[in-house]
Amino acid sequence: MRPGTTVRWRRRVGRWRRAGCAALITGAVVFPLSGAARPQIPAPAPAVLAAPTAATLEETYAANRANAERAARMAADHGDHDRAAADRSLADRSRRLLAFDGRGAGLVIEVLGDLARADRVAVLVPGSDTGIDTYGRFRAAALALHRQLVAEAPAGTRTAVVAWLGYATPGTVSTTVVTTDRADGAAPGLRDLVADLRRVTGPDTRLSLLCHSYGSVVCARAAHGLAVSDIALVGSPGTGSDTAAGLHTEARIWAGRGADDWVEHVPHVGVGLFGTTVGFGTDPVSPDFGARVFDAGDGGHSDYFDTGSRSLTNLARIVLGQTTEVTHG
Structure with missing residues (x-):
């Protein structure tokens, strides 16, 4: 095999995979697809608790x-x-669960770090196909972010990460992943979480939302007037808004996409269809959107929180308020 052949082949396969994933998502608009319904697993109702302090x-x-x-x-x-x-x-x-619901796909809100004493708190919002059965990979991202924050925080700055699986995420290949319906339903819960965090931490703690994939649509629907300092859209298919200003928030809006992320090939359109809007409009990393674009490196759609990656480094800097050190894409 000639030198470089393996690398070229991997890149070609990567392009096919990205294009294939984009085609599947786009095709879900016209040809609704869904997997076989998972048998209902019995579970108790969530614990009835007062709002945390x-x-x-x-x-x-x-x-x-x-x-x-x-x-x-x-x-x-x-x-x-x-x-x-x-x-x-x-x-x-050892687990710090702010909320748990084992019914259906399941909901989990977990804290990493000492929330009550934190000066900087990052809320990680997941995208499609995330539930209790796949929670491990989502938690791994939150753990990597927390480790990065602990390593990079200035002396005396205390940090925490909240892994917010607080909504029924859509399936990657389904009609729900190409509309804002799930995000509209999830937004009140995210707003409630921010209110809870404010009650626990106090007004001086700086909160940031890091929103991956479809999670960026959720964050956008919750953003209006939300008391957070930064919102980072990571591997976003769009937000449902044409511009960052259209999110109606005083938070700084960031956007980043890895060079090998297939979401780049998802059409950035918004079309009225069957009583809902299909697609999420302007590409968040485009100049027309108006976000602060950060360097997300060369990774793919699931690589943003990989240890040592440029994306993780920049996301940690955003959370820590080290905005002048964020490298731009």
């Missing part, structure tokens, strides 16, 4: 861990050992 955080964490443990037993009795294992992991005494 700094004084009640540990009680909140404990109550949600106990609920996850009950969910694990019910899933095991039902014969779903994979879900039982996922629930059991969430029930571990």
Whole structure:
């Protein structure tokens, strides 16, 4: 094999894969696709708790861990050992769960770090196909971000990350992933989370939203007047708004996309169809949108939080308020 042949082949396969993923998403507009419905796994209703405060955080964490443990037993009795294992992991005494709901695909809000004492808090908002069964990969991104923040924070600056799986994410290949419907339904929950974080941390703590893929649509729908300092759109297909100014927020709006991210090939259009809007409009990394574009490196759609990546370095700088050190795309 000639030198460079393997590299050229990998790049060609990567282009085919990116184009194929984009075609699948675009095709979902015209040809609705959905996987077989997952059998319903029995789980208890979520714990009924008062809104958290700094004084009640540990009680909140404990109550949600106990609920996850009950969910694990019910899933095991039902014969779903994979879900039982996922629930059991969430029930571990080391986990800090602000919320847990084991029903259906599941909802989880988890804290990494000391939330009550944090000066800087990042809220990580996931995209499609994220649920309890796939939560491990989402948490891995949150852990990588937290490690980066701890390593890079100036002396005396305390940080925390909130992994917010607080909505029913759409399937990657489905009609729901190309409309704002799920995001519209999720936005109030994200706004409630920010209010809860403000209650726990106080007004001086700076909050940032890091919004991946379809999660950027959720953040955009929640952005109006939201008390956060920065909103970073990561691998975004669009927001449903034509411009950053159209989000009606005082937060700084950032956008970044990796050079190998297939979402680049998703058409940036917004079309009225069957009573809803299909597509999300202007590309967030384009000059027309008006975001601060940061360098997201050469990675693909799932690589933004890889340790050592330019995207993770820049996202940590955004959270820490080191905006002059963010490298631009």
